Amino acid sequence: MYRPQNLRLPGPTFVPQAVLQASARPMINHRGPEFAALLAAVTRALQDFLQTRNDVLLLTASGTGGLEAAIVNVLSAGDKVLAFNNGAFGERWAAMAKAYGLDVRRVDVPLGRAIEPELVRDELRKEGPNGARAVLLTHNETSVGVLNPLREIAPIIRESGKLFLVDSVSGAGAVELDIDGWGIDVCVTASQKAWGAPPGLSMVTVGERAWKATERATLPRYYFDFQKAKASLEKGATPWTPAVTVVIALQEALRLMSEEGLEGIIQRHVDLARATRRGVQALGLGLFSDENYASPTVTAVRSPARVDSRNLARVLRDEYDVVVAGGQGKLEGQIFRLGHMGFVTISDITSMLGALELALRRFNVTAEPGTAITAALRAFAAEPVVAGARRG
Amino acid sequence: MYRPQNLRLPGPTFVPQAVLQASARPMINHRGPEFAALLAAVTRALQDFLQTRNDVLLLTASGTGGLEAAIVNVLSAGDKVLAFNNGAFGERWAAMAKAYGLDVRRVDVPLGRAIEPELVRDELRKEGPNGARAVLLTHNETSVGVLNPLREIAPIIRESGKLFLVDSVSGAGAVELDIDGWGIDVCVTASQKAWGAPPGLSMVTVGERAWKATERATLPRYYFDFQKAKASLEKGATPWTPAVTVVIALQEALRLMSEEGLEGIIQRHVDLARATRRGVQALGLGLFSDENYASPTVTAVRSPARVDSRNLARVLRDEYDVVVAGGQGKLEGQIFRLGHMGFVTISDITSMLGALELALRRFNVTAEPGTAITAALRAFAAEPVVAGARRG
Numbered sequence: 001m002y003r004p005q006n007l008r009l010p011g012p013t014f015v016p017q018a019v020l021q022a023s024a025r026p027m028i029n030h031r032g033p034e035f036a037a038l039l040a041a042v043t044r045a046l047q048d049f050l051q052t053r054n055d056v057l058l059l060t061a062s063g064t065g066g067l068e069a070a071i072v073n074v075l076s077a078g079d080k081v082l083a084f085n086n087g088a089f090g091e092r093w094a095a096m097a098k099a100y101g102l103d104v105r106r107v108d109v110p111l112g113r114a115i116e117p118e119l120v121r122d123e124l125r126k127e128g129p130n131g132a133r134a135v136l137l138t139h140n141e142t143s144v145g146v147l148n149p150l151r152e153i154a155p156i157i158r159e160s161g162k163l164f165l166v167d168s169v170s171g172a173g174a175v176e177l178d179i180d181g182w183g184i185d186v187c188v189t190a191s192q193k194a195w196g197a198p199p200g201l202s203m204v205t206v207g208e209r210a211w212k213a214t215e216r217a218t219l220p221r222y223y224f225d226f227q228k229a230k231a232s233l234e235k236g237a238t239p240w241t242p243a244v245t246v247v248i249a250l251q252e253a254l255r256l257m258s259e260e261g262l263e264g265i266i267q268r269h270v271d272l273a274r275a276t277r278r279g280v281q282a283l284g285l286g287l288f289s290d291e292n293y294a295s296p297t298v299t300a301v302r303s304p305a306r307v308d309s310r311n312l313a314r315v316l317r318d319e320y321d322v323v324v325a326g327g328q329g330k331l332e333g334q335i336f337r338l339g340h341m342g343f344v345t346i347s348d349i350t351s352m353l354g355a356l357e358l359a360l361r362r363f364n365v366t367a368e369p370g371t372a373i374t375a376a377l378r379a380f381a382a383e384p385v386v387a388g389a390r391r392g
Numbered sequence: 393m394y395r396p397q398n399l400r401l402p403g404p405t406f407v408p409q410a411v412l413q414a415s416a417r418p419m420i421n422h423r424g425p426e427f428a429a430l431l432a433a434v435t436r437a438l439q440d441f442l443q444t445r446n447d448v449l450l451l452t453a454s455g456t457g458g459l460e461a462a463i464v465n466v467l468s469a470g471d472k473v474l475a476f477n478n479g480a481f482g483e484r485w486a487a488m489a490k491a492y493g494l495d496v497r498r499v500d501v502p503l504g505r506a507i508e509p510e511l512v513r514d515e516l517r518k519e520g521p522n523g524a525r526a527v528l529l530t531h532n533e534t535s536v537g538v539l540n541p542l543r544e545i546a547p548i549i550r551e552s553g554k555l556f557l558v559d560s561v562s563g564a565g566a567v568e569l570d571i572d573g574w575g576i577d578v579c580v581t582a583s584q585k586a587w588g589a590p591p592g593l594s595m596v597t598v599g600e601r602a603w604k605a606t607e608r609a610t611l612p613r614y615y616f617d618f619q620k621a622k623a624s625l626e627k628g629a630t631p632w633t634p635a636v637t638v639v640i641a642l643q644e645a646l647r648l649m650s651e652e653g654l655e656g657i658i659q660r661h662v663d664l665a666r667a668t669r670r671g672v673q674a675l676g677l678g679l680f681s682d683e684n685y686a687s688p689t690v691t692a693v694r695s696p697a698r699v700d701s702r703n704l705a706r707v708l709r710d711e712y713d714v715v716v717a718g719g720q721g722k723l724e725g726q727i728f729r730l731g732h733m734g735f736v737t738i739s740d741i742t743s744m745l746g747a748l749e750l751a752l753r754r755f756n757v758t759a760e761p762g763t764a765i766t767a768a769l770r771a772f773a774a775e776p777v778v779a780g781a782r783r784g
Contacts (some may be wrong), residue, residue: 004418007419009421011633012633012636015418020417027407027584029399031717060452060635061452062632062634063633064614064631065615068614096615100612100614101612198419198638199633200452200635222456222488223460239456240456242591243452243591244404245638245641317424
């Protein structure tokens with residue numbers, strides 16, 4: 001029997017039919033006026049959603065490519081960088097910086113915990129004026145479902161005068177992110193996350209301080225060169241052939257997002273994340289991470305005792321067509337991660353939770369049918385918690 | 393009135409409806425069994441078309457990204473490389489090598505001429521055993537419509553023992569290319585060229601000598617790291633989120649290509665290229681490049697005296713919906729380039745030539761109506777010239 005999948009990954013996320021259809025439009029010239037108009041429109045819409053007047057560059061690459069671009073364009077070999085890390089993606093970014101010969105001081109936070117403002121303040125104090133030239137910070141750590149409190153951290157980094165590079169690959173477009181207000185110099189996101197488009201594009205904002213930094217940065221670069229991208233953008237193009245169909249899809253996704261509006265999108269993610277957490281907790285499952293910093297886009301759940309989360313994910317996929325993510329690295333088998341990022345409704349969440357109830361029975365973890373769904377609906381219907389004020 | 397475009401660019405090329413539709417399938421998990429099966433099937437089909445048992449890596453990037461990957465994975469800063477150059481893409485690759493701190497000796501051939509075996513032999517002789525570690529060579533130089541005679545050049549480079557890196561971005565899948573037989577260590581192509589899929593993927597073959605070279609190569613790399621790509625490929629995945637919809641599209645395009653078969657595809661390109669050349673010549677226009685090495689995938693044509701080719705291209709596009717490419721760099725305004733790469737039929741060529749006749753009238757270049765089309769059809773119907781034996 002044909003059954004559509006409920007793609008509950010933290011990326012690639014569900015792509016609406018209208019967006020997929022848009023991506024199937026006939027191919028166009030990437031150096032012609034149609035593409036120039038498309039690029040201008042997408043760039044403008046992204047600036048709105050990212051709350052920035054900075055340049056937004058479209059790179060044909062995954063988010064990881066965008067993170068590499070952030071490093072190679074503003075830094076030089078031997079530069080000291082301070083990399084805050086509370087999960088696999090923070091780790092990856094730090095590893096990348098090391099691969100490029102940067103002098104990386106990594107500050108690790110236990111998995112499941114957030115990077116808190118006090119820590120950032122203390123670590124920056126240790127650096128002093130001859131210390132790190134840049135701070136690398138993951139906004140939404142997808143591997144553990146933690147949203148680091150960037151609103152509180154940003155002014156501390158800004159005050160230090162250091163370059164402020166942010167990985168918001170899985171946050172931007174779904175959670176509060178005030179690039180200009182918070183003074184973020186380079187911010188990286190990707191098409192297949194909250195934006196609900198297919199993968200293939202990384203969108204990178206570049207501010208004035210970052211542009212200045214590109215002038216003295218000597219790390220080798222060509223494909224990811226920001227200056228080349230900007231020079232082309234001014235002529236309505238990209239320096240190299242872009243993923244045209246993904247750009248077209250992204251335009252349609254942004255149009256759908258505009259109908260809802262950024263505020264509504266942010267609130268919906270908060271509400272769906274709360275519903276998800278209450279649902280899994282009602283089944284007796286534990287949240288992996290500090291709920292004070294629970295990510296609105298992905299929830300990490302501890303697998304029940306003696307249940308390998310890979311097996312649970314397999315049953316969910318093969319028997320119930322619900323696709324969830326497992327744990328990464330040390331957390332493999334220990335946790336599973338539920339994505340509620342992008343074009344997601346409460347129906348997607350209840351459908352997922354119903355499947356989870358049934359799948360758990362296969363591992364002798366039973367609950368009264370409807371337990372998770374009821375809890376989720378109750379949480380969803382409750383007085384909405386205002387987005388961005390989760391710590392109150 | 394709705395009029396479909398006749399996309400006669402040397403990339404992105406026309407994407408068949410079936411391929412576009414495939415790319416609009418629902419999003420899938422890039423770490424699940426469906427994607428693993430897809431990746432394995434695409435890799436196998438690419439190995440067949442590229443006549444290689446080498447690894448084929450899919451990088452989410454344009455062809456330029458693939459060319460960068462070729463450099464950073466097998467070379468180290470200061471390494472000498474010999475870069476043969478007969479156009480904008482050869483120039484770009486050499487510039488990229490320089491940007492990565494390589495010691496590049498560029499051998500320039502006048503625009504419109506091929507890189508001939510004798511030249512390669514002479515230049516390699518100058519290098520000697522302590523000379524260049526690698527040779528960079530563009531197979532099909534898109535900017536001038538020249539196919540360099542790789543069959544004759546390959547044994548010379550192979551004999552030298554140097555790493556043999558080939559840009560066949562706009563050649564592979566349409567012209568003769570025997571990666572294993574010719575001993576090519578790294579060969580780069582891209583989805584939006586002869587493969588008829590949307591842009592977003594670069595496909596790179598990596599042979600044994602190249603794998604050995606990755607072990608001592610010290611250029612910094614992360615996103616484009618071949619070893620990471622191979623480790624993931626062995627687990628049926630890519631290290632970073634791939635352009636999933638483009639991979640699905642590429643699978644469908646490869647299926648369509650299999651129906652025709654590589655030999656048929658190669659012959660068709662030779663025949664369509666010949667028809668194109670005869671068509672434009674019948675209008676009194678000159679070919680820009682040495683016809684002995686005419687590219688089967690793109691033809692560069694001199695714009696008539698006092699006609700800026702940009703204006704001609706604009707009339708073709710705006711009035712006849714035929715999209716052609718202009719000249720690059722020094723050739724801007726001087727030439728226009730007609731793409732006949734990928735899923736192209738003789739109807740696409742005659743339709744383009746009819747439009748060209750009409751458009752030229754706007755610039756007071758007139759011919760008896762039907763002149764170009766007649767010449768093209770005559771050339772197409774004539775005893776076919778066997779592909780790969782164009783010099784006889």
